[in-house]
Amino acid sequence: MVTVTKHISVTVNGALRQAEVEPRLLLAHFLRDVLDLTGTHIGCDTSQCGACTVMVNGEAVKSCTMLAVQADGAAVTTVEGLGQMDAMHPIQQGFWEKHGLQCGFCTPGVMMAMVGLLKENPDPSEEEIRDGLEGVICRCTGYQFIVSAVQHAAKLIREAEETKQAMANAGEGR
Known part of the structure; x- marks a missing residue:
């Protein structure tokens, strides 16, 4: 054959x-x-x-x-x-700092789904994060630590963008 x-x-x-x-x-x-x-x-x-x-x-x-x-x-x-230990993506950093995983099996899929959510909505509410998690099943958690990790990642992304904008503005003032 x-x-x-x-x-x-x-x-x-x-x-x-x-x-x-x-x-x-x-x-x-x-x-x-x-x-x-x-x-x-x-x-x-x-x-x-x-x-x-x-x-x-x-x-x-x-x-x-x-x-x-x-x-x-x-x-x-x-x-x-997404990133490495010395240069984590904000979603990885959020999961690390806010303990957004338990067994870890679903974590890669959750992270990737949330990268997509944060790309579309950089400041999601808790309800929007939970809606974005539909179709990604975690059998270990009640999702609260995941939600906290995504909220933290969104904050990190916003802060990085604000810093980038401030630096760009400072460069224009020269």
């Missing part, structure tokens, strides 16, 4: 990645099994839990609902692409 494959090129976490994949391969499995980016978790394979959420061209997507061939030419960001 001959296996049919398709060549794809995907920019993942800023790096161009190319591979031959079967047309039926899910993006989640491409990231985990082909690229060895295991931060994208698979909890259900039915798009219910959200543990597999990644950013595709700047939009939060459940990677178990998308084929790898559909990502051909796209830019994908996984939790590994």
